[in-house]
Amino acid sequence: MSCCIPCQDTNRFFSRVARLYRWKHRLFGLEKTQKDLIALLCAEGVAEKSLLEVGCGAGYLHRDLLHKGATRVIGVDISEGLLTEARSLSDAGGLGDRVTYYFGDFVEVAESLSGSDIAVLDKVVCCYPDPERLLDAVTSCTVEIIALTYPRNRWLTRVGIGVLAWINRMSGSDFRPYVHNPVDINHWITQHGFERRNCLQTTVWMTELYGKCQ
Numbered sequence: 639m640s641c642c643i644p645c646q647d648t649n650r651f652f653s654r655v656a657r658l659y660r661w662k663h664r665l666f667g668l669e670k671t672q673k674d675l676i677a678l679l680c681a682e683g684v685a686e687k688s689l690l691e692v693g694c695g696a697g698y699l700h701r702d703l704l705h706k707g708a709t710r711v712i713g714v715d716i717s718e719g720l721l722t723e724a725r726s727l728s729d730a731g732g733l734g735d736r737v738t739y740y741f742g743d744f745v746e747v748a749e750s751l752s753g754s755d756i757a758v759l760d761k762v763v764c765c766y767p768d769p770e771r772l773l774d775a776v777t778s779c780t781v782e783i784i785a786l787t788y789p790r791n792r793w794l795t796r797v798g799i800g801v802l803a804w805i806n807r808m809s810g811s812d813f814r815p816y817v818h819n820p821v822d823i824n825h826w827i828t829q830h831g832f833e834r835r836n837c838l839q840t841t842v843w844m845t846e847l848y849g850k851c852q
């Protein structure tokens with residue numbers, strides 16, 4: 639993997655909190671935004687579809703989609719700690735042979751990973767400094783559907799993300815979270831022949847589903 643300094647710090651940041659993901663899931667299950675994302679995907683149909691999850695983290699979302707009928711998953715993440723967690727949970731759940739994990743910045747590895755029916759990015763564009771390149775890479779790898787969640791552009795989220803960015807700066811980390819403009823996100827996806835088909839929102843998060851134009 640060619641890894642820039644911010645990516646190394648993203649790796650460190652998420653690898654440090656990898657175990658927390660397991661505890662959070664044990665205590666609370668899937669998050670509301672993940673349930674929204676799954677609902678939008680199931681309305682389109684996930685049975686017999688192949689899945690690419692960019693920034694897959696510990697993999698709770700794609701394991702649920704495998705149980706709902708997706709055939710196989712490619713999971714990509716920049717965090718070694720979260721990928722180790724994902725691998726061991728998928729193996730423990732008997733799903734290891736249906737998931738292939740790749741460590742790296744998706745933008746750098748995308749070329750070799752094209753052809754999935756569905757791409758999912760759950761809280762990932764907000765962790766990457768160049769969302770346009772990230773979404774360019776995702777649109778070129780995806781055949782049918784792109785579903786993603788990202789923070790809404792509201793004062794509440796801007797303050798929260800600003801505080802997290804400040805804490806990281808103070809602690810010497812180059813990892814930064816971002817609130818990107820939703821109009822730009824929409825443009826970066828639709829310019830590649832996708833149309834927005836559905837969206838749901840919570841106080842903090844936007845969940846959107848895009849389909850390839852016929």
Ligand SMILES: C[S@@+](CC[C@H](N)C(=O)[O-])C[C@H]1O[C@@H](n2cnc3c(N)ncnc32)[C@H](O)[C@@H]1O
Nearest residue numbers: 652693694695715716717743744760761762765
């Ligand atoms: C907020 S976490 C969300 C993890 C998971 N999607 C979830 O919701 O539990 C963001 C994840 O995206 C990963 N990530 C960020 N930018 C990435 C990139 N360019 N390529 C691959 N993974 C990336 C991070 O390492 C991290 O695991």
